[in-house]
Amino acid sequence: MTTREERNRLIEENLPLVGYLASDTHARATHVPREELASAGALALVTAAEAYDPSLGVPFGAYARRRILGAFADEMRSMDWASRGIRRRIKETTAVQDTLSSGLGRPATAAEIATAMGVSQEEVLAALADATRSVTTLDDVHESDLASYTPLPDEAAAVAERRTVLDHAIRALPERMRMIVHAVYIDERPVKEIAEELGVSHSAVSQQRAEAIRLLRDALERFYRDGEEAPTTSRVSASVRDGFFARIAETGGSRIARALAGSASITS
Numbered sequence: 001m002t003t004r005e006e007r008n009r010l011i012e013e014n015l016p017l018v019g020y021l022a023s024d025t026h027a028r029a030t031h032v033p034r035e036e037l038a039s040a041g042a043l044a045l046v047t048a049a050e051a052y053d054p055s056l057g058v059p060f061g062a063y064a065r066r067r068i069l070g071a072f073a074d075e076m077r078s079m080d081w082a083s084r085g086i087r088r089r090i091k092e093t094t095a096v097q098d099t100l101s102s103g104l105g106r107p108a109t110a111a112e113i114a115t116a117m118g119v120s121q122e123e124v125l126a127a128l129a130d131a132t133r134s135v136t137t138l139d140d141v142h143e144s145d146l147a148s149y150t151p152l153p154d155e156a157a158a159v160a161e162r163r164t165v166l167d168h169a170i171r172a173l174p175e176r177m178r179m180i181v182h183a184v185y186i187d188e189r190p191v192k193e194i195a196e197e198l199g200v201s202h203s204a205v206s207q208q209r210a211e212a213i214r215l216l217r218d219a220l221e222r223f224y225r226d227g228e229e230a231p232t233t234s235r236v237s238a239s240v241r242d243g244f245f246a247r248i249a250e251t252g253g254s255r256i257a258r259a260l261a262g263s264a265s266i267t268s
Helices: 006-029 034-051 060-080 084-104 109-118 121-131 153-172 177-185 190-200 202-223 239-253 256-262
Strands: none
Touching: 006 034, 006 060, 006 153, 006 239, 034 060, 034 153, 034 177, 060 109, 060 202, 084 121, 084 256, 109 121, 121 202, 153 177, 153 202, 153 239, 177 190, 190 202, 202 239, 202 256, 239 256
């Protein structure tokens, strides 16, 4: 296991990797907000640094990349817009489109595809529109494509500050959410196994994990609000959210407490 200093260094040096992968994934999956990906990726980076064992001989960059992409996949599954039926329709329509285009030597029209499939042209157009939103495999991202990046001193300070806030926020999560985050991102346990242990459904665990990510994002938004009203993405009650902010303030020191001030549950 790494020491705390080594863990912090790994997080600070590899935060640009989170931004790169979040931007690249968002470009290929535009229906997923980049901010959601960045939050999930930042959490995965922190947990990867905590769990990393250099004695295994695996470079941290490769290890963290796998954990970050896994978090992205979980995030996209939790907000997947397409049912199994829609995905089947997309696959069938694009297969017919490719076959006709190859045979005709030109792009097939929607009318030609509809005739071949025995459906309406509107159904074909809807399927093709959905196809443009489908997510390509995350494995298409290669580390060799990443440009080397060394943050400037002020950027490094900002990265360290963000990491500190996130670290306290993870520890302040409600008990079950914190346990699920630890099980998913640190222990790398299957969601099905976690659900069986807790006696809940697979979707319930996924929803708790997604809500934990939203709470972490709320903490960062509130910390960096600059006097403005911070937007909230979490769906918990105001009292639960205020309690979360209060726990962060209690352990995070005076600067974090002042930045999070505003909730009735937090005293100055």
